[in-house]
Amino acid sequence: GLVQVSLQGTPHQVTGTVQGSTPVLRQINGATFKLPAPLSGPLLMYRAKASDTSALATLTGLLSKAGAQLLSYHSSSTVAGEQWSVVGLSAPLPSLSELKPRVTEIFQLHL
Secondary structure (H helix, E strand, O other), X not given: OEEEEEEOOEXXXXXXXXXXXXXXXXXXXXXXXXXXXXXXXXXXXXXXXXXXXXXXXXXXXXXXXHOOOEEEEEEEOOEOOEEEEEEEXXXXXXXXXXXXXXXXXXXXXXX
C-alpha cells in the first residue's frame, strides 16, 4: 500500500509490498523500480540526476575505503530528470559528506 514517511524532515510517498519475509520498495515519489528494492540491512538511498553517474563511482570508492561491500543496487524510473537509487551495503558508511555534493538528496537507513 501507499505510505507517507518523513526522512530527515522531508515527506516521501512510498509504495511497497512483502516478498517472502522481506519488505520491498516499489515506488518513491512517483518513481517506480523495475525490480522491487529489498528493504533490509544497511541501506543507502539517494536521488540524483539520471545523467550523472558520479555518485555511484564515488560510492564505490567510499565502500572500498570503509572495507564495506555493495550487496545490491536498484534504480528507479526517471522523474523530472532524476532517479532514485537504493543500495544494499554490507555495513553502514561512516560519512556521507563526499556523496552529498553529487546528489539532490541522500539518507542512510538500517532496517
